[in-house]
Amino acid sequence: MEKENLLMIPGPVPMPERVRYAMLRQAINHRGAEFGAVYADIVRVLRLYFGTTNDLFVLSGSGTAAMEAAIGNFGAGRKIVSLVNGKFGERLGKIGQRYGTVQVLNSEWGTPLDLAGLEKALAGGAELVTFVHNETSTGIRNPAAEIAKMAKKAGALVIMDGITSIGGDEVKVDNWGVDVAFMGSQKCFAAPAGLSAISVSKKAWDMLSERRPYYLDLAAYRKSASSTPMETPYTPAVALFLALREALLIAEAEGVEARIARHRKMADAVRAAVGAWGLPMFPKTDALHAYSNTATAVSVPAGVAEKELRTAVKGLGIEIAGGQDHLKGKIFRIGHMGAVGAPEILAALAATEYGLGKAGWTVKASGVAAAAGKLA
């Protein structure tokens, strides 16, 4: 049998059949009406999920392309403050160093962001704040509304990585006052990897850098998107646009509220399983920081062989994720985003429960049963 693993990692995630079939097309002209309509559909639905009426563009590049577009277009030569409590926050800081002057506010990965440090940095003249809403590497959700509010008050531009929150958790770009936000196609919307989308506020346009990247120049994206039919400046990844449009039509039919509620239910179920197993959640939350709605990170107790856990799970045709960088071997992560539901969650938890036994952990109680109770 041809092997197709069930991917329960924090992206890429399993794609609905409609999404996959949308790519099986003869080439179409990316300067024609059909492509323009595809692009317009994508923008229409993404605006609902971003919670914005701002300009919104699709880039032919994965989430990191949008991270670089955000900072490259608005951060060149500027004083940037980067909030870091995981891998992707760290990446934003590193990109910032290529373009501007960065003050990195490091918190231990998976612990709350340094908001007191942010207050000081803003008072000290920081012009731009970068942070990750849902830090996929550690399963913590950072307080986007509060960060944006602090930055706004100080007149700084707010750049938010919403790559694993947009489409799986509540995001309100306009209400919160986020100037630049972005998503990635292979995460919460269950489309193929390779596209990202970015929204740009009026205030951000006013701060557009003189020196910008060429391929990711958002002024060029704005010009092309304003033509009829809508276009991108250079040849886009057309087949991926077709698939993303299909994924978004599915999300539009589901509805924003229902989709977020479904993700919340899956997150609750996975956390119930972790509790039943007697394992500690990895993130340290507080009044402002919460557990992720789209990926759960679990601490691996000493003596438990995390690699063996994932190998056993993979042997059953399911993939869960380990930790990145210094968290390798110390945590495992289960993705619960996109087009999945109870069958996939229960299968992943059953395999994980089995794998935990193989890795040397005796579960306190059945996580599968605890999760089923939440999903029913």
Ligand SMILES: *Cc1c(COP(=O)(O)O)cnc(C)c1O
């Ligand atoms: C996956 C991810 C990225 C990076 O996206 P790529 O598509 O791998 O380039 C950035 N930020 C967050 C929060 C992510 O989960």
